Amino acid sequence: MNLPRRIAALFRRSSVDREIADELQAHLAMRTEDNIAAGMPPDAAARDARLRFGNPTATRERVEHVDIATGLDSFWRDIRYAIRGYCNAPLFAIVAIITLALGIGANTAIFQLLNEVRLRSLPIQHPEELVDIRIIGGNQGIGVSNSYYSSLTKPVWQEIERSHEPLAGVFAWSAEFQNMQTGANVNDVRAVRSINVSSQFFSTLGLEPIAGRLLDPEDMAAACAGSSAVVSYTWWQSQMGGRAISGAESVVLDRISYRIVGVTPPRFFGLAVGENFDFITPLCIPQNVGREYFDVGVMGRLAPGWNIDRATHWFTAASKGIFEAALPQGYNATVTEQFRNFKLGAYLANSGVSLLRRNYDSSLWILLGITGLVLLIACANLANLMLARASARQREIALRMALGATRTRLLRQLLLESGLLALFGAFLGIALAQVFSRLLIRVLASTDENLALNVHTDWRVLLFTSGIAVLTCTVFGTLPAFRAAKADPIHALKTGDAHAAGHRERYSMQRLMVVLQVAVSMVLLVTALLFVRSFRNLMTVDPGMRENGITVGGFLYPTSTITPEHFEEFKHQLVDEVRSVPGVSNAAIVTMAPLSGGSWGHLINIGSREGNSHFTWVSPTYFATMGIPIVSGRGFNDNDTANSPRVAIVNRAFVDRYFPGENPLGKTIRTQAEPRYPATLFEIVGVIPNTLYSDIHEKRSETMAFVPARQFPSEADGRGTQLVIASSLPSAIISEEIKRNIRAKHPEVRMYFFDVHERVLKSLLKERLLAILSGFFGALAAILVMVGLYGVVSYLVTRRRNELGIRIALGSTRSRIVSLVMGEAGRMLLVGTLIGTAISLAVTRSAGSLLFGLKTWDPATIAFAITALAAVAFSASFLPAFRAARLDPVDALRRD
Amino acid sequence: MAKNDLQGTLELLILKTLAQNTSLHGYGIVLHIERVSGELLRVEEGSLYPALHRMEQNQWVRSQWALTETNRRAKFYSLTAVGRKQLAITERAWEQTVKGVQAVLHFA
Incomplete structure (x- = not known):
């Protein structure tokens, strides 16, 4: 050893080592001093001290051993050893830590949100x-x-x-x-x-x-x-x-x-x-x-x-x-x-009350499940990496065992190595989670201005993160560690075979991992497809009326001097004024704007039969504004006033429910009395087709009745009205235009506007989020599976190089070699997808309430997921198979 | 039957020495044992330090770096409460062993 390295080694030695050396050195020095004091010459004094002491190096090692075997120091030593090992293979360590950090980060982020909306108590006393x-x-x-x-x-x-x-x-x-x-x-x-x-x-x-x-x-x-x-x-x-x-x-x-x-x-x-x-x-x-x-x-x-x-x-x-x-x-x-x-x-x-909780609770649990499964797949990949690493280190481990390391000691070392990865992963994951969860909240808040949520990293979050860190560590670390520590040192050293530790066994474990990955990613893909398709269904729902280019405008005039008997007159004047604003193609009064979340209903009597229906008061231009055709009878007109007979237009669902097979025109319905809404008899004068009412998620058609706005009960009337406004201009622009116009004429009128289509999109936020996130995680799972499968198939080809060489030498064709290798991948895929399908069917059942226009048992979805996975398996195993087919038999046989 | 062996004997000697002196370094322990035993017992110095460290791990003794009379830095050991209890146990065990050995020697 040259001098600089010696000095470096000195500095690297732990303080404990130095302390032992110092202690022993002091002993020798004191003995020498005493000897000199007793009259010995310095040379003889030092020699005597050494003789009495014995071999100082051996003693030092014995002392060190005492400290190492029992002390905390050995732990530190193992950690340093592990870090050194990772520094030698930085790519492995980086890949492992990043994989874990992403997995743990995603899980923690979702859990943080869940904790915030579901678990945390209000910040009050008791x-x-x-x-x-x-x-x-x-x-x-x-x-x-x-x-x-x-x-x-x-x-x-x-x-x-x-x-x-x-x-x-x-x-x-x-x-x-x-x-x-x-x-x-x-x-x-x-x-x-x-x-x-x-x-x-x-x-x-x-x-x-x-x-x-x-x-x-x-x-x-x-x-x-x-x-x-x-x-x-x-x-x-x-x-x-x-x-x-x-x-x-x-x-x-x-x-x-x-x-x-x-x-x-x-x-x-x-x-x-x-x-x-x-x-x-x-x-x-x-x-x-x-x-x-x-x-x-x-x-x-x-x-x-x-x-x-x-x-x-x-x-x-x-x-x-x-x-x-x-x-x-x-x-x-x-x-x-x-x-x-x-x-x-x-x-x-x-924990207070929360609309957010009601809306997002189940979605967050599902997302937590999804991220958990992705983490599981990532862990399986890591486990395979660890196995490969362990087999590469077989000789080192065998040597250590031969030198007297116990299995427990080795196991501890190996577990510590994986624990270290999990620890780094968890720390990085918590940091990432802060970014992820805030990003998610920002997405939620971008369409919901009410949302104000702060995420905290409290003991629950930390407990959760350490929990999954321990769990992942167990999943990806324990099996490989046990496997490696079970190695037979003599065999390993004698044959020089890097795969001595019962390779058939480990090999099948790797396969098991791949099967698990395929099964889990199948579940993820099916879930993702269901959510994406469900979202697509919602996006393409035909509401049965115009949805784009419809702005709802509210006009309130609580301070105006208009007397109640002139309310209707003023409202219709407002409609005319709004309609005359350039850019407005049509406008109408509506008491309950469509697709905006609100609903209004009355109990009704049809003859002796009792029922209920939604009721909306509209001005004559409503159906034209919303693009709803009158399929039979007539629409409203200006002759339908407070003094004329009460009339109603009903939708198809209303007819089907209360007048099946009859002509509803001329039939009457009576509303039951309610405060400020006296019992009223309406004659049906028209029928419109079914449209959606308040929510794009509606699965069946609601029964609806429309009544002329001028016939609105005066007791319930107030200083305000709501209009639907059709325009080809963007909502924001036309709103400003209307505001400017009306303000000039009626400074006492306060206005608010919203775009119906935007409101609908907002109501689809949950579905969009689920579709995007589950799609993202599904794709991620597929990529992880591809990587895992590629690794295992490549490993398999390397392992069987000898056999493949013989086969080629004996005349096996390239295509047969390719099919041999790919058949292996195919079998894993088959078993994996079978298990995956079974699990998917069981799991997606719980997501049924979140799906729109789909059954949880959806053969097309499952077929698509299987096809996707087959494509993944094909692309992952093709390259190794191709390499196997191009094997030079002479080279392959010579090498082993 | 009391368990005893050579190592146990060395531990007993160290424990007793530390019980008689508040705090000593390894070399001091060697000197003390040799002096008190009238040079009859010689401590194998190579075994002393592993024993001391083991005893420290067992928390029978604690250690501290300090200066000797000759101004040299040395690690001083002293007895803990656990060590005191251990001394009593080891002493009893030693007495049993001596009795047993003597009984065998005096058998006629």
Whole structure:
């Protein structure tokens, strides 16, 4: 060994080694000193010390051995050894770590989202005590529901507030968009999110203000007249610059002025996961409160000694009194009775409520499953790599065993090596997951402006990541390690064969891995195809009416001086004005815009028969605007007024349901009475074909009835209307144009617009996301399988080189060699696809509810997946097979 | 029957030495044993350090680097509570062994 390397070796030695050397050196030195002190000459003194001590190198090694065999140091030593090994084969290490990091990162990212929408508790004190009070089974379509979160009416809330024995604190809340005034004109507004809350909101949740104060009873008492508001931390920071709360600033929300008095804690995002809020204002309950509006949610904190079951029991028992006291007026006996029989229940609300959760929960679980399977395939590839590496290291391992290393010791070393890869992979994966999950949220938020979700890396996420890291490590590391440690050293050393460790056995294990990969990727491909095709089906759905180039415009004029008897006149004037805007081809009044998510229905009587139908009030030009033909009878015209007989146009589904085989024209239908919608008799004057109603996902045609807008019940009429506007110009441009025109004529009219097609695309976001991600992962799985199969088939060809050489020498044709090799791949493919098909059928069943226009058992999809995999197998095994066929028999036989 | 062997004897000697002195380096232990035994026992120095390190792994002794009287850096060993217990056990075992050996020697 030359000098520089010696010095380098010295520095590389661990401090423990140096310490041992120092200790022994000190011993020798002290003995020498004593000897000199006793009168020996220095030479003799040193010699004597050495003689007494024995061989210092041997002693040092013995001491080192003691330390290594039992100490932590050996662990460190193994790690260094492993890293050295990886540094020698950097490509292997890089491929392995990147594969793992991507796999673990994808899994962690999905889990982070799942954790955020499903598992995390609200950032309040003792979230486990929080309960949501709802009607068991929902309100069954009675009354008017305005949001997913508001499940009770205000009168019901007032009854609960009066008496709520199981709850220590209880509050009502409703989250809504309000218009914040930003300028003098009614159109100078900005949509903000506010939560209207009752008095015990803050005390029940246990919230403390971070600045200023929260709402007090005085604010609550003045709720309807305008009092005080609390802002969210985000709003405080972004819109108010985090300056001190003086109580002098105020904000106008929906024409009511509020003083800003305080700020909520930074972590508090409200009660709906995935939605933030800007303002919290007192809940206004007017004297003449609408008793049929389900517009508040009620939550409470369980009192000590109460649990969910007992609380539900109590509320169920109390329901009769509560609903009796809160009965809405104007319904017929059946509906009133139904309302009376509602039962309240208490539901755990520790993680809040979330529309996002309802919409994306199952998709996220499916994505987690998909990414998990991709990771499994990647692990199988890694395991094969590890096996190949282990066989390359066979001699090293045999040598170490021959020198006395125990199997446990070797196993530890090998497991540590794979553990190290998993560790690096996991760290990198967590970092990647932050990027992935934020990217996903950005995609979700790009089409859903309500979405506000922050991802956290909490203990659950870390636990999950370490869990899958350990799992992957076990999958790809353990088997190869056991295999390698089982090697017979004598055999390995004697033959010099790099494949001594029972190669047939390992060889079949590699095959097993490939079969597993094929099966799993088959599942992934089938899933991906189902989602992609389902999305395609949705994209190509024919709604039965014009969907492109339709803008919905809302026109509100709460401050205008028009009297109720002139409402209809003004609305029709607006329609005419909008129609005269250049670029607008047609426009019509519609009370419920199509394909926009809302729905409106009435109970009806046809003769003695009872039923229900959607009802929409439209102006005469509606059907022309939407491109819906009148198949029989007539459309509406200007003679259908409040003073003429009530008429209706129904769709085909309505006819099929209520007048099968009859001519519906001239037949009558009667709506049942509802608050502000008196019972009315309509004569059917026209029939239109079936169209979709509110949602592109509708699987069957809804029954629909259309009624002239001029015949809208005056009791229900208000200062606002909604128009569908057809135009060949882009929605944004025509909206601005209309806004400018109308504003010039009626400065008191506030307007909002949205594009129907855009709204439809938004409603397909989940499907698009699933299709894109599952497609991506399916393709990734196919690539991984290709790599794995290529590796195994190449290995097989190398192993059988001798045999193939003999075959060629004995006259086997090239094509037979090719078919021999490819037949091998074909068998693995066959077994894999068979297992894969079985698993796919079992697995995709659970995704049935997410599919549109497809059955989970879809032969075409499965056939396509098998074809794709066959193509993958062919391209992966062709090259090795071709190489095998071109083998030079002389060369092949000489080599072994 | 008490288990004992040569290694056990060396450990006993080290433990006892450290019990009598608060802290000693390896060379000091050798000197102590030789001095106290009146040069009857000579510690095999090559075995001393593996034994010391093993005992440290067992947490019978702890070690610390310090300066000797001659200003030399050396590793000083001292007894732990576990080591004290071990000393009592080893001492008892040694006595059993001596008794046993003597009984055999004096058999007539």
